[in-house]
Amino acid sequence: MLVEGPADLLVLKQHLVGAEIFPSAGKSNVLRALHLLSDWGDPAVIGVVDADFDDPADLAALDGRIWPYDERDLEAMLIGLGVLSLVLEHQGSSEKLTKYGGVEKLVRRLVEIVEPVTALRSVNSRERWGLAFDRVSIADKIDRRTLELKIDGYCAALIRASSAAPDNTAVSAACRADLPDNLGPRGRDVLEAAGVALRRIAGTLPAAASTESVLAGQLHSSAGLALASSRWLKDLKQRIEGMSLDGRSSSTGDARAVGAR
Incomplete structure (x- = not known):
C-alpha cells in the first residue's frame, strides 16, 4: 500500500x-x-x-x-467520524462547551466557518490560479468572540501573499460560490478554526497549544476506535x-x- x-x-x-x-x-x-x-x-x-x-x-x-479517504482528506474523514469532538472535549472546557450548546454543535459551526475557503480552494484548483493558501493563516482571520471568518480580509491577505493572483473581486466571488461537491472542507482548515475556538469560546488554551499542527497530532492519535469501526x-x-x-x-x-x- x-x-x-x-x-x-x-x-x-x-x-x-x-x-x-x-x-x-x-x-x-x-x-x-x-x-x-x-x-x-x-x-x-x-x-x-x-x-x-x-x-x-x-x-x-x-x-x-x-x-x-472519505470526505476531503484523512483529517476531514476523522472529523466526520467524531474524533474532533473527542479532542475538543479533552482539550476544552466542559462548562464552555455546554454553554455553547454542545460539542457537536461546535463542530458543525467549525465546518461552516471554513466553507468560503472550501469554495475558494475548489475554484483555485479548477482555474489554476495558484493562490498561496499555505502563506495565510485562516485562524488569524477568525474573530475569537463570534467565530466569524473575516472573508474580505482573508481574500486580501491571500492575494497579497500570491505571486500571480486574480483581482479581489474574482477571489471574493469565489469564496461565496456554491460548494463544489459533498466532500466538505479540508480537514486542516477545520482544525485551524477549532484552535481559535479552544482559545476562548470552548476553552482557555494558549495559541501555541492550539495550532493546527498540534490538533492534527491529537486527531491522529485519538483516531483508533472510530477508525477501527x-x-x-x-x-x-x-x-x-x-x-x-x-x-x-x-x-x-x-x-x-x-x-x-
Missing part, C-alpha cells in the same frame, strides 16, 4: 497488520508509482490518498488502484484481501505457464 506521508502510515499501520505500507512524500508520487506499477502489470498495489479538489476524471485510469476501513481491508488473492492467483498462473514451457 502506498500512502501520502508519515501521518497516514502512523494512523493506518495498527489497523492493517500484515500489509506493507510505504509513505511516498506526497500524492503526486503515489499516483506516479501506481501508473508505473500498472504498466508493469503488478496487481497487488493500492494507493490511499486524499481526494483534495482534484477532478475525479483525472484518476479514472487508476480505478481500482486508488482508495481515497468505520465502513471505510472495513471496505479497504476487503479490497486488500481481494488484491492478495488476485496476486496469488496471478503468481500461480505465471508459474504454471513457465512449467508448461
Whole structure:
C-alpha cells in the first residue's frame, strides 16, 4: 500500500497488520508509482490518498488502484467520524462547551466557518490560479468572540501573499460560490478554526497549544476506535484481501505457464 506521508502510515499501520505500507512524500508520487506499477502489470498495489479538489476524471485510469479517504482528506474523514469532538472535549472546557450548546454543535459551526475557503480552494484548483493558501493563516482571520471568518480580509491577505493572483473581486466571488461537491472542507482548515475556538469560546488554551499542527497530532492519535469501526476501513481491508488473492492467483498462473514451457 502506498500512502501520502508519515501521518497516514502512523494512523493506518495498527489497523492493517500484515500489509506493507510505504509513505511516498506526497500524492503526486503515489499516483506516479501506481501508473508505473500498472504498466508493469503488478496487481497487488493500492494507493490511499486524499481526494483534495482534484477532478475525479483525472484518476479514472487508476480505478481500482486508488482508495481515497472519505470526505476531503484523512483529517476531514476523522472529523466526520467524531474524533474532533473527542479532542475538543479533552482539550476544552466542559462548562464552555455546554454553554455553547454542545460539542457537536461546535463542530458543525467549525465546518461552516471554513466553507468560503472550501469554495475558494475548489475554484483555485479548477482555474489554476495558484493562490498561496499555505502563506495565510485562516485562524488569524477568525474573530475569537463570534467565530466569524473575516472573508474580505482573508481574500486580501491571500492575494497579497500570491505571486500571480486574480483581482479581489474574482477571489471574493469565489469564496461565496456554491460548494463544489459533498466532500466538505479540508480537514486542516477545520482544525485551524477549532484552535481559535479552544482559545476562548470552548476553552482557555494558549495559541501555541492550539495550532493546527498540534490538533492534527491529537486527531491522529485519538483516531483508533472510530477508525477501527468505520465502513471505510472495513471496505479497504476487503479490497486488500481481494488484491492478495488476485496476486496469488496471478503468481500461480505465471508459474504454471513457465512449467508448461
